[in-house]
Amino acid sequence: MKSNLPLHVGIIMDGNGRWAKKRIQPRAFGHKAGMNRMISLAEHAQRLGIKYLTLYVLSTENLSRPKEELDGLFGLFRKYFKANVNKLYQANARIKVIGDSSPLPEDVRALLGESEKNSPADAGFTLIFAINYGSRAEIINAVNRAVENGEKVDESGFAALLYTDGVPDPDLIIRTGGEVRLSNFLMYQSAYAELYFTDVLFPDFTDAEFDKALENYLTRERRYGKV
DSSP: SOOOOOOOEEEEEHHHHHHHHHHHOOOOHHHHHHHHHHHHHHHHHHTTOEEEEEEEETTTTTGGHHHHHHHHHHHHHHHHHHHHHHHHHTTTEEEEEEEETTTSHHHHHHHHHHHTSSSSOOSEEEEEEEEOOOOHHHHHHHHHHHHHOOOOOOHHHHHTTTTTTSSSSEEEEESSSSSSSSSSTTTTTTTEEEEESSSSSSGGHHHHHHHHHHHHHHHHOOOOTOO
16 A cells, blocks of 8 residues: 555445345344444554544434434444443544534443543544534534634634544545435535545445555545646
Protein backbone atom coordinates (compact mmCIF):
# COMPACT_ATOMS: atom_id res chain seq x y z
CA MET A 1 0.00 0.00 0.00
CA LYS A 2 1.34 3.44 -0.93
CA SER A 3 2.14 6.05 1.68
CA ASN A 4 -0.30 8.77 0.53
CA LEU A 5 -3.30 7.13 2.13
CA PRO A 6 -6.37 9.13 3.15
CA LEU A 7 -6.06 10.72 6.56
CA HIS A 8 -9.75 10.18 7.32
CA VAL A 9 -12.05 7.47 5.96
CA GLY A 10 -15.80 7.27 6.57
CA ILE A 11 -17.77 4.07 6.06
CA ILE A 12 -21.52 3.70 5.57
CA MET A 13 -21.85 0.12 6.76
CA ASP A 14 -24.86 -1.03 4.76
CA GLY A 15 -26.21 -4.51 4.13
CA ASN A 16 -26.25 -6.32 7.48
CA GLY A 17 -29.97 -7.08 7.29
CA ARG A 18 -29.84 -8.30 3.68
CA TRP A 19 -26.80 -10.42 4.53
CA ALA A 20 -28.81 -12.16 7.24
CA LYS A 21 -31.87 -12.54 5.00
CA LYS A 22 -29.78 -14.31 2.35
CA ARG A 23 -28.90 -16.84 5.06
CA ILE A 24 -32.51 -17.17 6.26
CA GLN A 25 -31.57 -15.61 9.57
CA PRO A 26 -33.08 -12.73 11.60
CA ARG A 27 -31.69 -9.23 11.10
CA ALA A 28 -30.01 -9.43 14.50
CA PHE A 29 -27.76 -12.17 13.08
CA GLY A 30 -26.57 -9.74 10.43
CA HIS A 31 -26.01 -6.93 12.92
CA LYS A 32 -23.83 -9.22 15.04
CA ALA A 33 -21.79 -10.22 11.99
CA GLY A 34 -21.48 -6.55 11.05
CA MET A 35 -20.28 -5.64 14.53
CA ASN A 36 -17.57 -8.30 14.38
CA ARG A 37 -16.46 -7.03 10.98
CA MET A 38 -16.51 -3.43 12.20
CA ILE A 39 -14.07 -4.11 15.03
CA SER A 40 -11.69 -6.11 12.81
CA LEU A 41 -11.84 -3.49 10.07
CA ALA A 42 -10.97 -0.71 12.51
CA GLU A 43 -7.91 -2.67 13.63
CA HIS A 44 -6.88 -3.19 10.01
CA ALA A 45 -7.29 0.52 9.18
CA GLN A 46 -5.13 1.48 12.13
CA ARG A 47 -2.41 -0.97 11.08
CA LEU A 48 -2.37 0.60 7.61
CA GLY A 49 -1.84 4.06 9.05
CA ILE A 50 -5.30 5.59 8.66
CA LYS A 51 -5.57 8.26 11.37
CA TYR A 52 -9.36 8.74 11.55
CA LEU A 53 -12.09 6.20 10.79
CA THR A 54 -15.76 7.20 11.08
CA LEU A 55 -18.30 4.38 11.11
CA TYR A 56 -21.99 5.08 10.45
CA VAL A 57 -23.44 2.81 13.11
CA LEU A 58 -26.97 4.18 13.60
CA SER A 59 -28.68 7.03 11.75
CA THR A 60 -31.42 9.26 13.12
CA GLU A 61 -33.78 7.55 10.68
CA ASN A 62 -32.80 4.11 12.02
CA LEU A 63 -34.43 4.96 15.37
CA SER A 64 -37.82 4.37 13.72
CA ARG A 65 -37.03 0.67 13.28
CA PRO A 66 -38.90 -1.96 15.34
CA LYS A 67 -38.14 -1.92 19.06
CA GLU A 68 -36.95 -5.54 18.97
CA GLU A 69 -34.29 -4.71 16.39
CA LEU A 70 -33.17 -1.57 18.24
CA ASP A 71 -32.97 -3.44 21.54
CA GLY A 72 -30.76 -5.99 19.82
CA LEU A 73 -28.50 -3.25 18.48
CA PHE A 74 -28.20 -1.60 21.87
CA GLY A 75 -27.37 -4.99 23.36
CA LEU A 76 -24.54 -5.32 20.84
CA PHE A 77 -23.27 -1.85 21.77
CA ARG A 78 -23.13 -2.92 25.42
CA LYS A 79 -21.34 -6.17 24.64
CA TYR A 80 -18.82 -4.95 22.11
CA PHE A 81 -17.90 -1.66 23.75
CA LYS A 82 -17.23 -3.39 27.05
CA ALA A 83 -15.27 -6.18 25.35
CA ASN A 84 -13.13 -3.98 23.09
CA VAL A 85 -12.73 -0.55 24.65
CA ASN A 86 -9.63 -1.36 26.72
CA LYS A 87 -8.12 -3.24 23.79
CA LEU A 88 -8.52 -0.09 21.68
CA TYR A 89 -6.93 2.08 24.36
CA GLN A 90 -3.96 -0.28 24.60
CA ALA A 91 -3.56 -0.02 20.83
CA ASN A 92 -3.26 3.79 21.20
CA ALA A 93 -6.75 4.42 19.82
CA ARG A 94 -9.11 7.17 20.88
CA ILE A 95 -12.90 6.82 20.76
CA LYS A 96 -15.17 9.65 19.70
CA VAL A 97 -18.97 9.47 19.39
CA ILE A 98 -20.93 11.86 17.16
CA GLY A 99 -24.69 12.26 17.03
CA ASP A 100 -27.51 12.95 19.46
CA SER A 101 -27.22 10.44 22.30
CA SER A 102 -30.21 11.78 24.26
CA PRO A 103 -32.80 9.24 22.91
CA LEU A 104 -30.52 6.26 23.64
CA PRO A 105 -30.95 4.06 26.75
CA GLU A 106 -29.34 5.64 29.79
CA ASP A 107 -26.75 2.91 30.31
CA VAL A 108 -25.74 3.05 26.63
CA ARG A 109 -25.30 6.83 26.87
CA ALA A 110 -23.14 6.37 29.95
CA LEU A 111 -21.08 3.65 28.26
CA LEU A 112 -20.43 5.81 25.20
CA GLY A 113 -19.60 8.84 27.33
CA GLU A 114 -17.13 6.91 29.48
CA SER A 115 -15.51 5.42 26.38
CA GLU A 116 -14.80 8.91 25.08
CA LYS A 117 -13.75 10.32 28.45
CA ASN A 118 -11.25 7.56 29.19
CA SER A 119 -9.61 7.57 25.76
CA PRO A 120 -5.88 8.40 25.60
CA ALA A 121 -5.47 12.09 24.84
CA ASP A 122 -2.45 11.64 22.56
CA ALA A 123 -3.74 8.64 20.59
CA GLY A 124 -2.43 8.09 17.08
CA PHE A 125 -5.75 6.73 15.80
CA THR A 126 -9.27 8.05 16.32
CA LEU A 127 -12.23 5.71 15.89
CA ILE A 128 -15.43 7.72 15.49
CA PHE A 129 -18.83 6.12 15.95
CA ALA A 130 -21.76 7.95 14.35
CA ILE A 131 -24.68 6.86 16.55
CA ASN A 132 -28.13 8.42 16.16
CA TYR A 133 -26.33 10.67 13.71
CA GLY A 134 -27.89 12.70 10.91
CA SER A 135 -26.06 15.38 8.97
CA ARG A 136 -29.13 17.62 8.59
CA ALA A 137 -29.77 17.55 12.33
CA GLU A 138 -26.09 18.26 12.95
CA ILE A 139 -26.14 21.30 10.65
CA ILE A 140 -29.37 22.67 12.15
CA ASN A 141 -27.95 22.21 15.63
CA ALA A 142 -24.80 24.11 14.64
CA VAL A 143 -26.83 26.96 13.12
CA ASN A 144 -28.97 27.24 16.25
CA ARG A 145 -25.87 27.33 18.45
CA ALA A 146 -24.40 30.13 16.33
CA VAL A 147 -27.68 32.10 16.56
CA GLU A 148 -27.89 31.58 20.32
CA ASN A 149 -24.31 32.81 20.67
CA GLY A 150 -25.03 35.82 18.46
CA GLU A 151 -22.21 34.74 16.16
CA LYS A 152 -21.62 35.36 12.48
CA VAL A 153 -19.38 32.46 11.55
CA ASP A 154 -17.03 31.67 8.70
CA GLU A 155 -16.33 28.13 7.49
CA SER A 156 -13.84 27.31 10.23
CA GLY A 157 -16.11 28.77 12.90
CA PHE A 158 -19.05 26.78 11.62
CA ALA A 159 -17.00 23.58 11.49
CA ALA A 160 -16.17 24.10 15.17
CA LEU A 161 -19.91 23.94 15.97
CA LEU A 162 -20.35 20.53 14.32
CA TYR A 163 -20.14 17.17 16.11
CA THR A 164 -16.86 16.59 14.26
CA ASP A 165 -15.09 19.59 15.78
CA GLY A 166 -11.36 18.85 15.82
CA VAL A 167 -11.60 16.07 13.22
CA PRO A 168 -10.33 16.70 9.67
CA ASP A 169 -12.85 16.35 6.86
CA PRO A 170 -13.03 12.85 5.35
CA ASP A 171 -10.89 12.19 2.31
CA LEU A 172 -12.76 9.04 1.34
CA ILE A 173 -16.33 7.86 1.96
CA ILE A 174 -17.04 4.18 1.37
CA ARG A 175 -20.54 2.75 1.14
CA THR A 176 -21.13 -0.99 1.11
CA GLY A 177 -24.32 -2.81 0.15
CA GLY A 178 -24.96 -1.53 -3.36
CA GLU A 179 -26.77 1.75 -2.66
CA VAL A 180 -25.31 4.88 -4.25
CA ARG A 181 -26.06 7.77 -1.89
CA LEU A 182 -24.75 9.35 1.32
CA SER A 183 -27.95 8.86 3.34
CA ASN A 184 -27.45 11.91 5.56
CA PHE A 185 -23.85 11.01 6.46
CA LEU A 186 -21.25 13.78 6.91
CA MET A 187 -22.79 15.80 4.09
CA TYR A 188 -21.16 19.12 5.05
CA GLN A 189 -17.79 17.53 5.82
CA SER A 190 -17.79 15.46 2.61
CA ALA A 191 -17.87 18.41 0.20
CA TYR A 192 -14.58 17.28 -1.38
CA ALA A 193 -14.43 13.66 -0.27
CA GLU A 194 -13.84 10.93 -2.82
CA LEU A 195 -16.76 8.48 -2.93
CA TYR A 196 -16.48 4.71 -3.35
CA PHE A 197 -19.49 2.42 -3.68
CA THR A 198 -19.46 -1.37 -3.64
CA ASP A 199 -22.16 -4.05 -3.91
CA VAL A 200 -20.45 -6.08 -1.18
CA LEU A 201 -22.66 -6.35 1.91
CA PHE A 202 -20.90 -5.06 5.00
CA PRO A 203 -20.33 -8.40 6.82
CA ASP A 204 -18.51 -9.56 3.66
CA PHE A 205 -16.49 -6.33 3.36
CA THR A 206 -13.13 -7.91 4.10
CA ASP A 207 -9.81 -6.23 4.75
CA ALA A 208 -8.97 -6.98 1.10
CA GLU A 209 -12.12 -5.16 -0.03
CA PHE A 210 -11.15 -2.19 2.11
CA ASP A 211 -7.69 -2.23 0.54
CA LYS A 212 -9.35 -2.27 -2.90
CA ALA A 213 -11.21 0.94 -2.00
CA LEU A 214 -7.95 2.55 -0.88
CA GLU A 215 -6.20 1.51 -4.10
CA ASN A 216 -9.04 3.10 -6.06
CA TYR A 217 -8.67 6.29 -4.02
CA LEU A 218 -4.95 6.42 -4.82
CA THR A 219 -5.70 6.50 -8.55
CA ARG A 220 -7.71 9.70 -8.25
CA GLU A 221 -6.46 13.24 -8.71
CA ARG A 222 -7.89 15.58 -6.09
CA ARG A 223 -8.03 19.10 -7.51
CA TYR A 224 -10.49 20.80 -5.11
CA GLY A 225 -11.98 22.80 -7.98
CA LYS A 226 -8.61 23.85 -9.39
CA VAL A 227 -7.27 23.02 -12.86
